[in-house]
Amino acid sequence: MTLRGASEDYPFGPEPLVMKAGGKMFALIGENDGIPSLSLKCEPLMAELLRQAHPAVKPGYHLNKKHWNTVTIDGSVPETELADMIKNSYELVVRGLTKAARESL
Template sequence: MYEKVVAYGLSKKEAIEDYPFGPEPLVLKVGGKVFALLRQANGICQVSLKCDPVIAENLREQNEAIKPGYHLNKKHWNTVTVDSTFPLEDLYSMIDHSYDLVFKSLTKAQREAITMRIRATDL
C-alpha cells in the first residue's frame, strides 16, 4: 500500500521526494513546497495532505480514518490512516487535491516554468 501511494504522489508533475526531518516521514514536494508527508509503521500507512478547510472538515466527518493533520496546521491538513480497507481511489483524489492546492500556491513564474518543462518533455 505504502509503495503505491508513494508512486502515485511521485507521478504528479515534477513531484520530488525529500527527507528534511530524517528518515521519516517521506515528504513529497512540488516547487519546493510540501503536498504530502508519508510514514509507515506495522503495515499501516499514514499520509498527511493539504486540504481546503471546508473539505477537510467534511472528510473528517465522513471517515474516521481521516483526522486533523498530525503535527500540522489542523485547519489545512488531514492525516489519513490507510489500511487495506481504505479505498485507494479516494486517497488518490485527496493527493490530487493537495497537489493542486500547493501547485496553485506557487508563484506564476514557478508554475509556468514547471508547465514549460513538462511540455518540453512531451515533445
C-alpha cells in the first residue's frame, strides 16, 4: 500500500487479496495449502533466475508461468529481496499502463 496508486481488491472472492496499480494486478496475496504466498509479475528471464536461486520461488500458481512467480513466505527469501520483487512487479505493471493512467497515479 506504500506504492503510489496501489489499491486492494478481491475480484476472485475472499481470497486472494489482489494488489493493483492503475487497475492492473501486480501482486496476489493468499495461501497455498495453508502456507502464506505472494504471486508477483516478473520479466521471464528474471523469473527463471529467481526460481533457480530460491526453492521457495515457483512458477505462478494459476497464473501465466512465464511472467509470474509465486513465493512461499517461509522465511527463506530475505525480506529485502522480497521487497525488491514486489517493487519490480509494481514497476512492470506501471510501465505497461497508458501515459494517462501512469500520470493519474
